[in-house]
Amino acid sequence: MHPELAAKYDLRVPRYTSYPTAPHFTPAIGPDRYAAWLAALPSDTPLSLYVHVAYCAEMCWFCGCHTKITHKYAPVADYMDCVWREIDMVAGLLPGKMTARHLHFGGGSPTILTPKDFSATVERLRQRFRLAEDAEIAVELDPRTADEAYVQAMADSGVTRASIGVQDFNPEVQKVINRIQPYDVTARVIDWLRTWGVSHINMDLIYGLPLQTVESLNETIDKAVGFSPSRISLFGYAHVPWMKKHQRLIPEETLPGTEERWRQYDAATARLTSHGYVQVGLDHFAHADDEMAIALREKRLHRNFQGYTTDAASTLLGFGASGIGSLPQGYVANEGGIHAYKQMIRAGRLATVRGVGVSADDLLRRALIERLMCDLSLDVDAVCARFGADPAQFDDDLEKLHGLQEDGLLVRQGRRLTITDEGRPLVRAACAVFDRYLKVGEARHSKAV
Numbered sequence: 001m002h003p004e005l006a007a008k009y010d011l012r013v014p015r016y017t018s019y020p021t022a023p024h025f026t027p028a029i030g031p032d033r034y035a036a037w038l039a040a041l042p043s044d045t046p047l048s049l050y051v052h053v054a055y056c057a058e059m060c061w062f063c064g065c066h067t068k069i070t071h072k073y074a075p076v077a078d079y080m081d082c083v084w085r086e087i088d089m090v091a092g093l094l095p096g097k098m099t100a101r102h103l104h105f106g107g108g109s110p111t112i113l114t115p116k117d118f119s120a121t122v123e124r125l126r127q128r129f130r131l132a133e134d135a136e137i138a139v140e141l142d143p144r145t146a147d148e149a150y151v152q153a154m155a156d157s158g159v160t161r162a163s164i165g166v167q168d169f170n171p172e173v174q175k176v177i178n179r180i181q182p183y184d185v186t187a188r189v190i191d192w193l194r195t196w197g198v199s200h201i202n203m204d205l206i207y208g209l210p211l212q213t214v215e216s217l218n219e220t221i222d223k224a225v226g227f228s229p230s231r232i233s234l235f236g237y238a239h240v241p242w243m244k245k246h247q248r249l250i251p252e253e254t255l256p257g258t259e260e261r262w263r264q265y266d267a268a269t270a271r272l273t274s275h276g277y278v279q280v281g282l283d284h285f286a287h288a289d290d291e292m293a294i295a296l297r298e299k300r301l302h303r304n305f306q307g308y309t310t311d312a313a314s315t316l317l318g319f320g321a322s323g324i325g326s327l328p329q330g331y332v333a334n335e336g337g338i339h340a341y342k343q344m345i346r347a348g349r350l351a352t353v354r355g356v357g358v359s360a361d362d363l364l365r366r367a368l369i370e371r372l373m374c375d376l377s378l379d380v381d382a383v384c385a386r387f388g389a390d391p392a393q394f395d396d397d398l399e400k401l402h403g404l405q406e407d408g409l410l411v412r413q414g415r416r417l418t419i420t421d422e423g424r425p426l427v428r429a430a431c432a433v434f435d436r437y438l439k440v441g442e443a444r445h446s447k448a449v
Contacts, residue, residue: 005407005422013428014435016373017305018331019366020356022324024437025333029355031344037329038093041315048102048313049125050305052320053110054079054338057145060179061249062167062209064238066322066336067108079338080117082345083320084124089350090317091128099130102311105139111146115153122157136160136311138202143189144181148196151189155196162193163202164229168209169220176210176254183223190227203229207264208237210254214267221268225275231292232277232285233307234268236261265425281374282427284308301374308374321351330357361436364389369431372417376427380415391415400433 014021055076056067070076091097103125110118125131138161139154154162166186167179174180193201203224207217224232239255241247256264269279277285278293284307286293295301295310302309304316305324318325321341323334332355335341344351358366364387372378380398384391394415401417404410409423410430419427432438 005409008407009404009409009426009429013432014438015307016369016428016431016435017303017307018324018326019369019435020331020358020362020437021435022331022333025331025354025356027354029330029332029352029357031350031352033357034325034332034350034352034355035093037327037332038090039095040329041095041098041327043094043096043098045098045315046313047098047100047129048104048304048311048316049100049129050104050106050316050318050323050325051083051110051121051125052318052323052334053105053107053113054321055112056107056109056142057112058178059246060167060177061246062177062179062206062237063246064240064244065106065108068338070112073114075338076112077117079321079342080113080121082342084121085345086319086351087124087128089345089348090319097128097130099132100125101132101135101313102309103131103135103137104306106306107140109142109145110139111142111150113150115149118150119153119157131158138163140165141189143186146189146192148192151192151196151198154193155198159198161200161202161230162198163204163233164189165204166220166224167204167206168212168217169223170212170216173209173211173216176250178249187227201227201229202231202233203227204233204235205268206235206237207268208239208256208261210250210256212256212264214263217264217268218271221271221275225272225277230287230290232272234265234272234283234285236265236283262425279424281308281376282425296374299375303370303373323351331355360387363387365434365436368394368434372419372431372434373427376419376424378417380417394434397433401430404430 054067055070057071059069137159139159141162141164143164164186168174169183190201205220205224239247272285273279278288278296280286280292280296280301284292291310292308302312304311304326314328316326318334321334321338322336325332332352334351335344335353341351367383368378368380371383380394381391398412398415401410401412404423405412409420409426411418411420419430
């Protein structure tokens with residue numbers, strides 16, 4: 001992308017993993033409202049489940065996740081006892097034993113759990129919910145803390161996909177972000193996964209990290225592709241030291257500027273596609289025969305708190321400190337502080353501390369944003385027809401896209417939009433015209449690229 005355009009559109013906009021986005025959640029949604037929403041779900045509603053393991057053995061300085069560092073296991077075990085209690089509590093509020101087709105373990109680092117506790121958590125979920133025979137069970141995996149016994153426990157519990165955190169293979173970059181992870185450590189874990197039958201492997205990479213260059217990033221990509229992962233995520237580092245104080249440990253002078261970030265993004269995208277990966281939306285890449293690439297072709301890709309997904313469920317139940325859920329009525333978020341979370345659960349109350357109800361207008365705008373994020377094209381008339389809404393209400397919003405259109409980043413034909421190849425990294429800026437909440441919380445979002 002031309003440097004002038006890179007500077008012009010280097011905006012702070014949401015990632016649109018939800019709509020309304022998290023900065024607009026309020027304390028008006030608490031335990032009682034969440035309980036009522038759970039009880040009102042039809043018993044045949046398909047579910048997705050998310051378990052947040054809120055601990056790591058070491059802090060990576062680039063991290064934007066909700067996590068706490070511990071070198072002892074007792075706090076982890078105590079925390080997981082509360083997560084199990086929360087699972088029981090939420091399941092008890094539902095109209096019956098409901099079916100889940102997706103289960104995702106995130107963090108923090110799920111691999112900080114003992115194999116026994118990981119297995120016990122999956123078993124607890126199987127007791128309280130019906131996990132479909134073809135359910136996807138995915139685990140975020142830190143190669144530095146996983147051992148073969150843990151991988152075996154994953155396989156025995158039915159895990160189908162592992163998402164491996166790599167970020168960058170360059171030793172100097174690893175040092176400045178405080179994540180020392182030699183190539184051989186990653187290779188060993190991938191070998192264990194394939195030996196034990198966890199065949200679907202994702203790999204997470206980041207551009208825009210301190211000391212990264214186009215050349216070093218391409219070397220990382222080539223090494224990652226050498227493992228033949230099914231999917232590769234390529235995220236831009238979000239430097240938000242006002243929100244994540246540990247990021248202040250990264251010297252700002254080592255961070256690439258806006259123009260260099262664009263160069264890295266363009267080069268990395270070209271490198272991955274040259275290796276035969278299909279680009280999915282903004283930041284995912286998949287083998288052509290992977291379910292995500294198939295969903296992209298068939299225009300049934302979705303977006304939730306894990307990013308791009310094949311999960312079409314309208315209801316996501318989040319467990320653990322900072323766990324976020326999505327229901328037909330709105331969004332809910334758990335207390336993020338571990339101590340406060342445990343106090344609420346042990347008092348026999350749900351840990352919901354904020355959220356937002358969704359209106360008919362929110363649902364319509366969410367559908368417009370999701371289709372544009374996923375398909376990089378949008379037929380406003382068609383989406384409005386699904387909701388029985390008048391598409392003319394968005395004509396003023398569409399006029400705001402004139403700049404993107406003039407710069408060759410977007411093609412507009414009436415109420416039909418298509419993001420160009422050059423405009424792909426700015427799809428979030430195009431989506432923002434449909435976001436009626438944006439001005440209130442824009443300062444809390446990360447840059448567009």
